[in-house]
Amino acid sequence: MSRQPDEPPVEARADSASEAHSSGPPTLPEDLLLLLFRPEQGVIAGETTLFYALAGAVLADLALQGSLAAQRTRAASVDVEAVQGKAPSDEILLDAWKYLSDGPRGVQTVLPAIGPALRQPVLDRLLARGDMRKEKRTVLTFFSTTVLREGHSGRRAGLVKDVRDVLVDGKEPTARTAALAALIWGSGTLHQFDPEIPWNSSVIDRARRLEQGNWGAGATGEAVTRTMTAAIVNNVVSATASVSARQ
Template sequence: MTTEPREHSHQPTLVEDLLLLLFQPASGTIAGENTLFYVLGGAVLTDLALGDHLTTEARGRVRSVEGHPPSDDLLRPAWDYLSAKPKGVQTALAAIGPPLRAPVLDRLIARGDIDQHPRKVLGLFRTTALREGGTGRRARLLADVRQVLVEGTQPPTRIAALAALLSASGTLPQFHSEIPWTSSVITRAKELERGDWGADAAAQAVTRTVTATVVNSAIAAITVLPRS
């Protein structure tokens, strides 16, 4: 059964874009499940930085910008959490990441980017499977990331952040058919992780700093966990 897309009042968030990219249409699975909450949490923090809702403090801590909450309910809990006092990024990732998978997936299904359909396991047990929806948004996002990593084009801020987070997830080798896993791609991905986007330094300074801090904290946490 295909879920009819429902109109949504918000533009897609970065965390939605990231989960949609990590979705693997051929298998109906999501890449990097074992460490997913770190990168989803990272995407939320990065999105808050993109919207000027988040800033950095000493020793790599992050905090909410007072009086400037996000309107999207996927982002608001993280802003609320960081409004009490500044937190270290790894602490923030561990707190805000785990609950994200279900509501983000629900949002993608509601938009029609991913479909659910019923199936039977062993001919007896009913379950649901995921498949790519008909919006074409995943293909467009993947093409944008490929342009940055393979063709070396100047990335818009949002795509630079998305590519950095995708690299941080450790799943880029699984995209080899679309994004060849070459030395030049690895080098460019690492540049993006460090915040070297080749973008306007003055305009992008806070976002690049937050993203680099988030991405490298996520990598540090992910490397000690088993990969799926």
């Protein structure tokens, strides 16, 4: 991200952001990272392409708040730009919003630009909230290592239930849950939620509809926001598939 010479580096601003807003309302990237955490294994699903998914969540959150505008280019790609006068209060989202205030940028350019610096500050917030915790373990009686464990807030279980209700039971989602489910699908990790969220044809079909912006009447928000979020998720899908194909 671009910054002025007297500004602190992105990492420093990110650390400050994680501390300043860990007690505020959770952001979409926080919810996504918490969902992608696999408690039984102590790992985060999709680590190799995680930054694309987190960046997509930041853009989707900005879109849901009305802080982001999008337009299709002649080449059929999607450009996004900050909506002036609609700066978000959250520091992580604000950093991305400022980056997009310089003018329209292609989503495929934005994702790798803002994504790599997101994991740690977002994780720090989850730890500060008690949604996740760190546990020290001794390996081979000599080496000490730190592993991630689920916290005691119970928030992950609530998020999984919300997504499961939509993908398994066909409940109409809120706009936020629709975006979360679509981003999980876009990250290529949905199959890893089985058996919490069964991996079957009906779940896949519903996830694909959410990816395309078909959220149903229950998901409040203007059609343009759904279309914008769908375009963001589609770019996450493309970026994730491209990385996976090279591995």
